Amino acid sequence: MKIEINNVSHTYDVEVLNNLNLSLSKYKSVAIIGVSGSGKSTLIRMMSGLEKPTSGDIFINDFDVRDDAYKKKIGFVFQSHNLFPHLTLKKNITLVLEKTRGFEKKAAEEIALKNLKLLHLEDQINKLPKNVSGGQAQRASIARALSMNPDIIFLDEPTSSLDPILTHEVLKAIEELRELGKEFVIVTHVMSFARDFADYIIFMYEGKIIEQGLPSILDNPQTRELKEFMEKVR
Amino acid sequence: MNKIFSYIFAILTIAAFVAFVIFRQTSDFSFASFKPYEGLITQSIWNTIYVSLISLLGSLILGFVFYLFSISRFKYFNALTDVFTEIIYGTPLLVLVVVMAFVVGPAFGTFNRNVMGFGALIVYMTPYMKNVYKSAFSSISEEQYMAMDLFGFTPFQRYRYIIIPQVIRILMPPLMNNFSMIIKGSALLSVLSYNELYYSIRVAQSVTFAFVEGYILMWVLYLMITIPLSQATKYIERKWAL
Numbered sequence: 485m486k487i488e489i490n491n492v493s494h495t496y497d498v499e500v501l502n503n504l505n506l507s508l509s510k511y512k513s514v515a516i517i518g519v520s521g522s523g524k525s526t527l528i529r530m531m532s533g534l535e536k537p538t539s540g541d542i543f544i545n546d547f548d549v550r551d552d553a554y555k556k557k558i559g560f561v562f563q564s565h566n567l568f569p570h571l572t573l574k575k576n577i578t579l580v581l582e583k584t585r586g587f588e589k590k591a592a593e594e595i596a597l598k599n600l601k602l603l604h605l606e607d608q609i610n611k612l613p614k615n616v617s618g619g620q621a622q623r624a625s626i627a628r629a630l631s632m633n634p635d636i637i638f639l640d641e642p643t644s645s646l647d648p649i650l651t652h653e654v655l656k657a658i659e660e661l662r663e664l665g666k667e668f669v670i671v672t673h674v675m676s677f678a679r680d681f682a683d684y685i686i687f688m689y690e691g692k693i694i695e696q697g698l699p700s701i702l703d704n705p706q707t708r709e710l711k712e713f714m715e716k717v718r
Numbered sequence: 719m720n721k722i723f724s725y726i727f728a729i730l731t732i733a734a735f736v737a738f739v740i741f742r743q744t745s746d747f748s749f750a751s752f753k754p755y756e757g758l759i760t761q762s763i764w765n766t767i768y769v770s771l772i773s774l775l776g777s778l779i780l781g782f783v784f785y786l787f788s789i790s791r792f793k794y795f796n797a798l799t800d801v802f803t804e805i806i807y808g809t810p811l812l813v814l815v816v817v818m819a820f821v822v823g824p825a826f827g828t829f830n831r832n833v834m835g836f837g838a839l840i841v842y843m844t845p846y847m848k849n850v851y852k853s854a855f856s857s858i859s860e861e862q863y864m865a866m867d868l869f870g871f872t873p874f875q876r877y878r879y880i881i882i883p884q885v886i887r888i889l890m891p892p893l894m895n896n897f898s899m900i901i902k903g904s905a906l907l908s909v910l911s912y913n914e915l916y917y918s919i920r921v922a923q924s925v926t927f928a929f930v931e932g933y934i935l936m937w938v939l940y941l942m943i944t945i946p947l948s949q950a951t952k953y954i955e956r957k958w959a960l
Contacts, residue, residue: 496852529864531867532868534864534867534868534916552870553869555869556870560865560868560869562861562864562865564861566859566861566862566864566865566885568862568865568880568884569884570884579879580869580871583871583875583879584869584871584875585868
C-alpha cells in the first residue's frame with residue numbers, strides 16, 4: 485500500500501491534526517496507535533476520504549482520497565458497527581451491492597452469504613443488528629466492508645465498544661482476513677494485536693506522528709511519549 | 719389474537735358506559751330534526767377533510783422549511799425559527815384565524831377569508847411539524863450519513879432505502895397527533911363562516927334548537943373522520959417500517 489500524506493492539518497474547534505506528513509510504500513497492514521484524542525480517528529477518517537482535511541493532500545495507492553473512484557476501492561469499519569438498524573445483516577450487504585454497485589439480487593445475495601460465512605455468521609443472516617451481540621454486529625460490518633471487494637480496509641477501533649471476550653472474537657476474525665490479500669489500516673488500543681497484525685506502526689500524540697516504524701518500536705520506544713504510553717497500556 | 723380480544727373488550731367497556739349513560743337519560747333525544755340538513759352537513763364533512771388535508775400538506779412543507787432553518791448554519795435563520803415558534807406557541811388558534819383573515823389578508827390585498835383561514839391553520843401547525851421532523855431526523859446518526867456517503871448512495875436512495883424507513887415509525891405517531899389537532903382546529907374556521915362540520919351543525923342547531931343532539935352528532939361525525947385516519951396511519955406505519 486502506498487500512503488502519501490502531505491502537510492495535512494485539521495481543525496474542528498481545536499486543532500486535531502497538526503501539519504502531518506507521511507510517506508510509506510511497501511507495507512500491507514498499518515496500525516495507528518495513541519491515547520484518546522491524539523487524532524488517530526481523525527487521521528483514519530481522512531485517509532479513507534470520509535472527512536476532508538482543512539489543509540493538505542492525501543494520496544493512497546496513487547488515488548487522491550477526495551476522488552469518488554477511490555471510495556469504491558476501500559472499505560471502512562466504524563467504532564460501533566454502524567450497520568443500518570432497520571435492515572437484517574444480509575440486507576445490510578445486499579442493499580448496498582444492489583443499489584450502489586449494480587449487482588442483481590441473486591449475485592448480491594451470494595456475495596453477502598459468502599462473506600457472512602467467512603465471518604462465521606451464517607446462522608445470523610436474517611437477524612436485525614439489535615438482535616445479535618455486539619461482536620456479531622461488528623463482524624457483520626466487517627463482512628459488509630469486505631463485500632464491496634475493496635483493496636484496502638480501514639478499521640477505526642473496531643473493538644472499542646466490546647467487552648474482552650467479544651474483542652478477542654472480532655480480532656481473531658480480522659486476523660483470519662489477512663489471507664485474503666487485502667491491505668489494512670487499523671486504529672487500535674489492543675497493543676498485542678497491533679504487534680502481531682501490523683507490519684508498520686504509527687504512534688500519534690497530540691495531533692502529530694511522534695514515532696513510527698516496524699512493530700519492534702513497541703518493545704523499544706525511542707521517544708518519551710511512546711515510552712510512557714507503552715507503560716500505561718501494558 | 720390476544721390483542722384483538724383486548725380491543726374487543728376495550729370497545730365493549732366504552733359501549734357499556736355509553737349504554738349506561740343513554741339508559742339514565744330522562745329527556746328524549748331525537749336526531750330527526752337534523753334530517754333536512756343532511757346535504758349541508760355532508761358537504762361540511764367533505765370540507766373539513768379538504769381543509770384538513772390542505773393544512774396538513776401546507777404545514778408539512780412549511781414545517782420542513784422551518785426545520786431546515788433550525789439546522790441552518792446561518793444564525794439568523796435559527797433565530798427566526800425560535801422567535802416564530804415562541805409567538806405561535808403562545809397564540810390561540812382562534813386569534814390567529816381572525817388576525818390572518820381580517821388583518822394580515824387585507825394588508826396583502828386579499829379579502830378571501832377562506833384562504834387566509836387555511837393559511838392560519840398552516841402557520842399554526844408549522845412549529846409542531848418542525849418538531850416532528852427534528853425528532854425524526856435526529857434519530858439517524860452522523861456515522862450513518864458517513865456510511866451512506868462512503869457507499870455512494872444517491873440522495874433519492876438515501877431517503878428511500880435508509881432514512882425514511884427508519885424515521886417513518888418515529889414520524890407517524892406525532893404526525894397523526896398533529897393531524898387530529900388540525901382536524902379539531904379546523905372547527906375554528908367557523909368564525910369565518912366557512913362551511914365545515916362545526917359550522918354546519920351550528921347552523922342547523924340555530925333552527926332546530928336541538929343543541930345537545932347537535933353536539934353529539936358533531937362528536938360522532940368527528941370521530942368518523944379521525945378514527946379511520948388514525949387506522950390508516952397505523953397501516954402505513956406498519957407497511958413502511960422495514
